[in-house]
Amino acid sequence: MATNVQQVAVSKPGASSGSQGNASEYVVRVPNDPLKKYSMIKFASGTDIDFLKLSHGKVKMERENNLRQYKTIYNLDAMPKFGAGSEYGREQKEEARRKKYGINIKKYNPNDQPWLMKVGDGKDCKRYKGVREGTISENTSYYIFTKCADGAFEAFPIEEWYNFQPVVKYKYLNSEEAEEEFSRRDKTMNLFSIMVRKRIKNEEETEEKPEDKKDKKKDKKSLILTDMEDWMETEDEEEEEEEAEEGAEKKPKKEKKEEKTKRRKNAKINADDEAVEESDEGDFDDRELDYISDSGSESSLDEKAKNDKYDDQGVDQEKGLKKLIDSEEESSEEENKEEDEEDEEEEAEKEAQSKKEKKKKKDSKENNKEGGESDSSSSSSDSDDSDIDKNEDKFSSVLFMQEKKRSSRPNTPTVEKLEIKTEPKSEGGIKRKIEAEEGGAEKKVRTESPAPSLKTSASSSSISSSGEITEEAIRHYLTRRPMTAKELVQKFKAKKSQMSNEQLTQKIGQLLKKINPGRKYIKGVMYLSLEKTE
Amino acid sequence: MSQPPEEESARPLRDVDLRAAERGVWLVKVPKYLSEKWKRASGKGEVGKLKIISTKIPGAQPEVTFSMNEAQAQVQVPGRGTATPKEHKFKLTGVGNQNLVVFSENKGEGTTAAEITERIAIEGKVIQRAECQPVVDKSYMQLKKRHVEDSNKPKREIKQITGVVTTYKPVSNHAANIEHEKKIKEGGKRIRDERDVVTNKLFEIFEKHQYYNIQDLVRLTNQPVHPSHYFGGRGRQPLGGGIFAAFPF
Numbered sequence: 001m002a003t004n005v006q007q008v009a010v011s012k013p014g015a016s017s018g019s020q021g022n023a024s025e026y027v028v029r030v031p032n033d034p035l036k037k038y039s040m041i042k043f044a045s046g047t048d049i050d051f052l053k054l055s056h057g058k059v060k061m062e063r064e065n066n067l068r069q070y071k072t073i074y075n076l077d078a079m080p081k082f083g084a085g086s087e088y089g090r091e092q093k094e095e096a097r098r099k100k101y102g103i104n105i106k107k108y109n110p111n112d113q114p115w116l117m118k119v120g121d122g123k124d125c126k127r128y129k130g131v132r133e134g135t136i137s138e139n140t141s142y143y144i145f146t147k148c149a150d151g152a153f154e155a156f157p158i159e160e161w162y163n164f165q166p167v168v169k170y171k172y173l174n175s176e177e178a179e180e181e182f183s184r185r186d187k188t189m190n191l192f193s194i195m196v197r198k199r200i201k202n203e204e205e206t207e208e209k210p211e212d213k214k215d216k217k218k219d220k221k222s223l224i225l226t227d228m229e230d231w232m233e234t235e236d237e238e239e240e241e242e243e244a245e246e247g248a249e250k251k252p253k254k255e256k257k258e259e260k261t262k263r264r265k266n267a268k269i270n271a272d273d274e275a276v277e278e279s280d281e282g283d284f285d286d287r288e289l290d291y292i293s294d295s296g297s298e299s300s301l302d303e304k305a306k307n308d309k310y311d312d313q314g315v316d317q318e319k320g321l322k323k324l325i326d327s328e329e330e331s332s333e334e335e336n337k338e339e340d341e342e343d344e345e346e347e348a349e350k351e352a353q354s355k356k357e358k359k360k361k362k363d364s365k366e367n368n369k370e371g372g373e374s375d376s377s378s379s380s381s382d383s384d385d386s387d388i389d390k391n392e393d394k395f396s397s398v399l400f401m402q403e404k405k406r407s408s409r410p411n412t413p414t415v416e417k418l419e420i421k422t423e424p425k426s427e428g429g430i431k432r433k434i435e436a437e438e439g440g441a442e443k444k445v446r447t448e449s450p451a452p453s454l455k456t457s458a459s460s461s462s463i464s465s466s467g468e469i470t471e472e473a474i475r476h477y478l479t480r481r482p483m484t485a486k487e488l489v490q491k492f493k494a495k496k497s498q499m500s501n502e503q504l505t506q507k508i509g510q511l512l513k514k515i516n517p518g519r520k521y522i523k524g525v526m527y528l529s530l531e532k533t534e
Numbered sequence: 535m536s537q538p539p540e541e542e543s544a545r546p547l548r549d550v551d552l553r554a555a556e557r558g559v560w561l562v563k564v565p566k567y568l569s570e571k572w573k574r575a576s577g578k579g580e581v582g583k584l585k586i587i588s589t590k591i592p593g594a595q596p597e598v599t600f601s602m603n604e605a606q607a608q609v610q611v612p613g614r615g616t617a618t619p620k621e622h623k624f625k626l627t628g629v630g631n632q633n634l635v636v637f638s639e640n641k642g643e644g645t646t647a648a649e650i651t652e653r654i655a656i657e658g659k660v661i662q663r664a665e666c667q668p669v670v671d672k673s674y675m676q677l678k679k680r681h682v683e684d685s686n687k688p689k690r691e692i693k694q695i696t697g698v699v700t701t702y703k704p705v706s707n708h709a710a711n712i713e714h715e716k717k718i719k720e721g722g723k724r725i726r727d728e729r730d731v732v733t734n735k736l737f738e739i740f741e742k743h744q745y746y747n748i749q750d751l752v753r754l755t756n757q758p759v760h761p762s763h764y765f766g767g768r769g770r771q772p773l774g775g776g777i778f779a780a781f782p783f
Contacts, residue, residue, distance in 0.1 A: 032579060083645045144636055158561075
């Protein structure tokens with residue numbers, strides 16, 4: 001074990017061998033110590049470590065123990081060795097089997113495992129892992145020449161090279177996961193929870209506090225790729241603040257609407273908090289000023305309306321339900337055509353809004369449960385009405401149809417109402433009908449006209465819900481869509497069950513003369529409609 | 535593969551000896567033939583002399599020459615000739631950006647078989663890299679010539695056979711068979727023990743493992759067994775391995 005120190009080194013400083021400089025000779029020794037093994041540590045470039053400068057002076061090193069991993073790879077320890085499930089002579093059998101098939105498993109060599117190094121102590125220690133470098137070439141070997149105390153050089157061969165790298169403890173994504181996140185960055189996965197959160201926020205929005213703003217700021221995107229996204233988030237936050245301020249002034253309903261439109265505008269750059277549909281190609285093409293049609297103030301509306309175009313009306317919305325119910329009848333086609341002719345956008349808007357209103361109605365006034373239902377039913381019965389108008393002789397059949405409809409719902413009063421209505425019809429004859437028609441025709445035209453501004457619609461909806469036969473209500477109906485006089489009558493009948501048929505028609509007729517709606521003839525039936533005045 | 539149970543847990547980190555950490559060392563790349571000779575250094579271990587001439591020209595590296603001893607040069611390396619050049623030059627290069635540290639493992643005299651304490655020590659930091667290049671002379675040329683010849687030789691050779699090739703001749707009774715029969719004659723047949731005795735033995739056996747091969751049970755209990763009893767009375771032995779007899783727990 002002892003290195004051979006017998007030979008005294010001969011160092012001759014100053015011995016000349018040339019005129020150029022000093023020459024010195026040293027003896028080179030290659031001690032042969034079988035127990036000491038030399039290895040090289042190669043630190044990764046940029047790793048700042050210097051054993052001299054260590055203040056603590058504590059360095060620890062140990063081999064990594066990968067025996068467990070080795071065993072799981074080759075399934076060496078999979079089955080129990082004793083107790084339940086164990087087998088006598090399993091190991092020997094496995095070994096014999098491997099030999100038979102010539103399966104060679106690399107033996108686990110603990111001296112080949114990587115090194116773990118820990119520099120410093122306590123919390124601010126740095127950990128390094130040194131993996132052995134494979135290729136030590138066959139034709140060269142590396143020696144370390146060190147200068148001894150006696151002036152001689154000692155040469156030690158280096159047997160192994162290890163590449164040490166600092167150990168990373170934070171989580172990072174590998175390439176696959178990074179790609180996944182990248183593809184998900186614009187989508188919202190937790191739509192339901194976002195919408196719930198949004199609704200809760202909207203309820204609290206009227207009493208906005210600065211703390212809410214802070215909360216908003218906290219909701220950031222998980223994967224921010226560029227600075228642009230970061231800036232867009234701050235911009236979005238500003239917008240939300242603006243909206244919140246405005247909302248405090250106006251009624252909550254309108255607030256919702258405006259925010260909805262504004263948010264829809266910025267579909268793509270919203271924070272994760274907003275659930276917005278992805279835009280299709282061409283959705284935002286009209287962001288630039290359109291010189292042909294009037295833009296500007298209406299741009300937001302058109303925008304939203306455009307988005308609505310792509311919305312399919314499900315059965316849970318009134319429009320869809322109506323479509324479903326009307327699909328059996330002829331005039332449903334008419335209705336659909338009418339709707340197609342009108343501005344769909346406003347219609348859809350109105351529908352969505354009225355749906356909300358109706359929901360509110362339903363919640364607030366239980367009495368109006370009929371009203372709510374009969375509203376939809378009345379709209380369907382509107383089509384019935386047109387049937388009546390067409391086929392005057394087929395009262396009975398229509399009656400049956402209506403009764404059928406009514407019987408499905410527990411609306412006995414309305415059934416009676418209708419019966420009352422149809423009876424006088426058959427009795428009264430055509431005159432009254434014409435009168436009613438005329439009056440109703442005006443009304444209808446009005447209902448056909450597109451939706452008015454939000455304010456009036458809000459007010460009129462409240463009015464119509466109360467059941468008063470006012471000019472406003474009629475206007476409201478007529479602007480929504482063209483109606484026959486009969487339909488108007490029916491609508492009010494549903495709400496004002498006290499008045500008799502005659503009184504209803506009279507009053508409606510008066511109001512219609514006042515309003516003077518436009519008249520349209522569609523398939524031989526006169527419809528009343530009101531054009532949008534704003 | 536019966537090995538002593540090995541440790542699977544992570545071992546605690548050992549302290550590293552930092553006494554020699556500030557030493558500056560040279561990393562020298564040495565050709566194979568030279569290193570082989572060095573490894574066979576006899577006695578004291580001295581292999582040669584190192585001559586360092588520091589030039590006065592600024593910026594130039596000092597000249598380093600290694601000259602081998604006579605005795606060392608004569609060391610016979612099996613498989614190679616002794617012709618090695620005597621003079622080598624060290625071509626010095628910088629370390630560059632790398633941070634190279636040398637450490638050593640010192641295996642203590644293993645008193646206990648289980649634990650071999652190794653002391654890890656830092657031996658120094660590399661400050662200079664060098665390449666040991668031979669000064670080209672006649673002996674070097676010869677050496678290289680030999681190298682080339684050796685490497686070009688095919689690894690497989692064709693030799694002519696002189697003796698007789700062993701073949702397998704038919705034998706009346708193989709040696710292994712004879713031994714087997716002898717064993718049986720001596721060992722005697724297996725005699726049936728009492729039922730209680732046998733069941734007790736079986737219980738003991740099954741306490742160790744759950745599944746046993748029939749032949750193993752036979753061997754362990756030393757009882758006679760007739761295959762037909764276990765194979766549903768068909769009287770034939772199935773091909774392949776034996777049946778597992780398992781105790782339902």
